[in-house]
Amino acid sequence: MTPILQSQELGKKYGRRWALRDCTLEIPAGRVVGLVGPNGAGKSTFLKLAAGQLAPTSGGITVLGGRPADGPAQLAKIGFVAQDTPVYPRLTVADHLRLGAGLNPGWDAGLARQRIERLGLDPAQRAGGLSGGQRAQLALTMGLAKRPRLLLLDEPVASLDPLARREFLQGLMEAVVEYELSVVLSSHLLSDLERACDHLIVLTGSRVRVAGEVERLLATHHRLSGPRREPGRLPADQHVITARHADRQSTVIVRADGPILDPSWSVSHLTLEDLVLAYMDRQADQHTDEPARAITLEGRR
Amino acid sequence: MIWLTWRQLRGGAAMVSGALVVLAAALALTGPGLAAGYAEGITGCLRDGDCTRFFDRFFDEYQTPFLGVTVIVLVLPAVTGLFWGAPLITHELEAGTHLLVWNQTITRTRWLAVKLGITGLAAMAAAGIASLAVTWWSGPLDRSAEPGFTMMDPLVFGARGIAPVGYAAFAFILGVTVGILVRRTLPAMALTLVVFAAIQIAMPSLVRPHLMPPVRSVVELGPVNIDQFLVPDDGSPRMLLESAVPGQTGAWVLSSRLLDPAGRPIDDGTGEAALPISVASGACARQEGAGSPKGHMETCVAEINRLGYRQAATYHPFERFWAFQWIETGVYALLTLALTGLCLRWVRRRLS
Structure with missing residues (x-):
């Protein structure tokens, strides 16, 4: 399967600060990809680069075989819902649909109308008067109705209450199934994405820490605990993500492709949240930029 | 995109068109009366042979509305530049909606081109209509205007003919450009106003006089170019020159100086000077009870001319009005095109 998005050494600099650097990734088609990382990690920058809203400082990015925002044909293939789900506050819901229909040759008017009806939005209501959840739904509708092949959503649920959050993600998942979309959505909270995504990218400190299929990530990461021992004395195929040492005990989170054979460890599985936290922790502990590219797990099979 | 641009412009367009309709109605109602009064x-005055008095009276009578409509035409380009130009992009940047519209199936270049095209043309049309209406209405007044208020004079020139269209186009794109650089609506509006006002002052004072080489001439003194002439009982008579040149009605006088018989200027640049002529005897001597004051003044001025005192004037004759209008509009059109190119480059390069 050809990847829907490919980036090589992608970097973006604002002034003297790198918002994103050395980002080499491949995202296979047909996935719902969660992009997780703390605020300021470079999630928005990555999505804007993919949508073509920004031009990279270094490296390259290919989305669906083209350079982002390289002409109308490329724009038509990608839907982008920016952070805070911007809409024109003085335009009504119906105006937004009209705008979408006028600006997108591939606009699916039926889809847009049905979604608005189902959501119970009043077409005559000005977008400025909508609640955060309704606004996000309107922005998502705009993104879906242009019938893109890839939908990029930047923190779409950040401003929503838990109920609206669930409804939004539910609506998104239904659309993914119905229209065979690939989706990349970002959040600083894994819990927002955990149920929705089957592929994960962890981004901290402007670098990609880990990326891969959720199932595969869970299968290859383990928490080992046992009597205290020095780090660095693990088999070559086990990579330490984090290690904590108490007086007598060590707890190590490792990535290992094979099974853990050492009987002195008690091995337990990680939840996705543990895994993400481990990678975030690792970055905080080490304060280095060294491991960036090393741990990209490919989702290709 | 056209619909979206129109939808965003609608409110402002309604307000400006409303104001224009009121202006046009007021001018249409009073214009014919004004023209009839003038005719x-x-x-009447042609029968008497001297129309100066009629012109003075007629112009004085309508001076307030004359200045009012002139100021409206001068201000309108600034208004559209401020309220249509400056927020055009900053509104989108502030609300983040540029991210929404830039992801529709339309390139940013086309998005900006349509926005600039439609809104800019609307601003130009508004200024054009206002200028056309005011130029028509004030025709009789422009023909009878005092020096300083003729069509070539800076205050009036910018409110007649086609120049306001150029100003409107430029003020609009200036607002857009400043908005793009400042990225916030209110500071952008303030800065646009300051820059545009500075340019509108610099243009007539520094640039326009040199658009063509001005005419220089040395002429005799007479009622047209003398504003005040005081003959005191003792001391020297003082003369203040008018910014006008005999035989050059409606000319834009850049400088008007008083020359002595040797051809040296004797005023201090203001056109006012004392003439070293005796008032004790000769033509300018006060003759007790003899002759009318007017006759006395004429004799005295004739004597001053005979002695060789002259007015040295630099001016642009009234016939250059349309040449200046076209040149000036062209200058603003070039500035507008340059800024448009800058904006289009920005939207392609500098992204969110």
Whole structure:
């Protein structure tokens, strides 16, 4: 399967600060990809680069075989819902649909109308008067109705209450199934994405820490605990993500492709949240930029 | 995109068109009366042979509305530049909606081109209509205007003919450009106003006089170019020159100086000077009870001319009005194109 998005050494600099650097990734088609990382990690920058809203400082990015925002044909293939789900506050819901229909040759008017009806939005209501959840739904509708092949959503649920959050993600998942979309959505909270995504990218400190299929990530990461021992004395195929040492005990989170054979460890599985936290922790502990590219797990099979 | 641009412009367009309709109605109602009064007055004064008095009276009578409509045409380009130009992009940047519209199936270049095209043309049309209406209405007044208020004079020139269209186009794109650089609406509006006002002052004072080489001439003194002439009982008579040149009605006088018989200027640049002529005897001597003051003044001025005192004037004759209008509009059109190119480059390169 050809990847829907490919980036090589992608970097973006604002002034003297790198918002994103050395980002080499491949995202296979047909996935719902969660992009997780703390605020300021470079999630928005990555999505804007993919949508073509920004031009990279270094490296390259290919989305669906083209350079982002390289002409109308490329724009038509990608839907982008920016952070805070911007809409024109003085335009009504119906105006937004009209705008979408006028600006997108591939606009699916039926889809847009049905979604608005189902959501119970009043077409005559000005977008400025909508609640955060309704606004996000309107922005998502705009993104879906242009019938893109890839939908990029930047923190779409950040401003929503838990109920609206669930409804939004539910609506998104239904659309993914119905229209065979690939989706990349970002959040600083894994819990927002955990149920929705089957592929994960962890981004901290402007670098990609880990990326891969959720199932595969869970299968290859383990928490080992046992009597205290020095780090660095693990088999070559086990990579330490984090290690904590108490007086007598060590707890190590490792990535290992094979099974853990050492009987002195008690091995337990990680939840996705543990895994993400481990990678975030690792970055905080080490304060280095060294491991960036090393741990990209490919989702290709 | 056209619909979206129109939808965003609608409110402002309604307000400006409303104001224009009121202006046009007021001018249409009063214009014919004004023209009739002028025609009547002209026929009357031509019979008497001297129309100066009629012109003075007629112009004085309508000076307030004359200045009012002139100021409206001068201000309108600034208004559209401020309220249509500056927020055009900053509104989108502030609300983040540029991210929404830039992801529709339309390139940013086309998005900006349509926005600039439609809104800019609307601003130009508004200024054009206002200028056309005011130029038509004030025709009789422009023909009878005092020096300083003729069509070539800076205050009036910018409110007649086609120049306001150029100003509107430029003020609009200036607002857009400043908005793009400042990225916030209110500071952008303030800065646009300051820059545009500075340019509108610099243009007539520094640039326009040099658009063509001005005419220089040395002429005799007479009622047209003398504003005040005081003959005191003792001391020297003082003369203040008018910014006008005999035989050059409606000319834009850049400088008007008083020359002594040797051809040296004797005023201090203001056109006012004392003439070293005796008032004790000779033509300018006060003759007790003899002759009318007017006759006395004429004799005295004739004597001053005979002695060789002259007015040295630099001016642009009234016939250059349309040449100046076209040149000036062209200059603003070039500035507008340059800024448009800058904006289009920005939207392609500098992204969110």
